[in-house]
Amino acid sequence: MIVVKMAEVPAEPAVGSLFTGNPVTRQAVFQPGDSRSFNFGVVSFSAGSRNKFHTHTSDQLLIVTEGTGTVATAHEQRTVTVGDVILISAGEEHWHGAPMTPRWPTLPSPPKAARPPRPSRDRRSA
Secondary structure (H helix, E strand, O other), X not given: OOOOOHHXXXXXXXXXXXXXXXXXXXXXXXXXXXXXXXXXXXXXXXXOEEEOOEEOOOOEEEEEOOOEEEEEEOOOEEEEEOXXXXXXXXXXXXXXXXXXXXXXXXOOOOEOOOOOXXXXXXXXXX
């Protein structure tokens, strides 16, 4: 068993071409060798930040723990808030973030075998 005290997990800047807008941070709750089945972390979107359209090779689960955010696909955009749980199917093009709201932390949990998110290659990626 591993017990993690979130107050002791540092928030690191999430950098890369996937994010746009204001700063985004990540807290790596578990280390890569802690689980054979999944990855788990806390991603916090500051007001005015989001990621670009992207896909995952496996399902992604988002759990909203604070604030209000937006989750969107090519066909739908939804406002989500504390207590909402979002399932994004493998291969579904989507983005999420806090484009107009205060800080929005989520708990994304893709399976370990999944490759990192792949930004979409079309005009909607910005």
